Amino acid sequence: MDTETDNRLETLIAKLRERDCRITPQRLALLEMLVHTDEHLSAAQIYERLVKRFPTTSLATVYKTLSLLKDLGEVTEISFSDGDTHYDASNPTPHTHLICTHCHRITDAPYIAAPDLTEELAALTGYKITGRRFDFYGICPDCQANM
Amino acid sequence: MDTETDNRLETLIAKLRERDCRITPQRLALLEMLVHTDEHLSAAQIYERLVKRFPTTSLATVYKTLSLLKDLGEVTEISFSDGDTHYDASNPTPHTHLICTHCHRITDAPYIAAPDLTEELAALTGYKITGRRFDFYGICPDCQANM
């Protein structure tokens, strides 16, 4: 476990405490899983992984906890064409996603310097721009190797 | 009705005929609506508008027709955090979306020249990149005026 991950976990716990939310074993397990993966999992995927360690965990609790974290601004919901909502618990910095259309894995893309088009777009359209989302679709190296 | 819109409609009709699909009044009405708007509507939104002119139209038919057009590669499904799937019937050229977080309107952004990061990203990650999606979120001019 690296320090950055530890810090992120501590931040999440602190945010919950600020709101007088209890740190239950289920919530802790969910938080740990979120900060230890760079994938962006769906509620069902999170539940499947959690239930291995906490057989009594329920899907409803997963949804409730994710909703709570969303309200705290600590996770972002992203919808994909697979019909499921996925959750992004990385730092709320704008970043780009890589989505494998074969195994449906969703990860963050490495940073590439590029001009920020926000101001230009705002000037052209009159929109007051507050956020953005960039996704690239393709086949991940693992899937390419197994085809 | 401008020529470009007309052409798009003719293209869609021709594609359907190629597949020996019938041009029913319901399908024609849906196609006309799709090519006459630059918004990206959900199935429910499309149904609401259609039913004004075709009171007998059903939501199931809207879904079936959209699915057909998707198979033909003439519309693209895009999921947003409102939980609904929206449909993009514009030409299948990669483009950027502008999404108003207030009225939930989704339109195409004007083209802005920018470096294509696809190759760089492919080289860095090993992904074979096949597509992309860029969305900007914000408040549209109409909503700003009414706030």
Add this chain to the structure above:
DNA sequence: TTACATGCAAATAGTTTGCCGCCAA
């Protein structure tokens, strides 16, 4: 004429909610 499309209703799938017993603080 006839295979395909429509439209209703039922089925499915993801997500949310109500409620009661339980446990973190």
Add this chain to the structure above:
DNA sequence: TTGGCGGCAAACTATTTGCATGTAA
């Protein structure tokens, strides 16, 4: 001790499907 939390099941919402009837070609 106690109010928030967990877990079950029911409710909800978006989407898909089955089937009998209707209709485009």
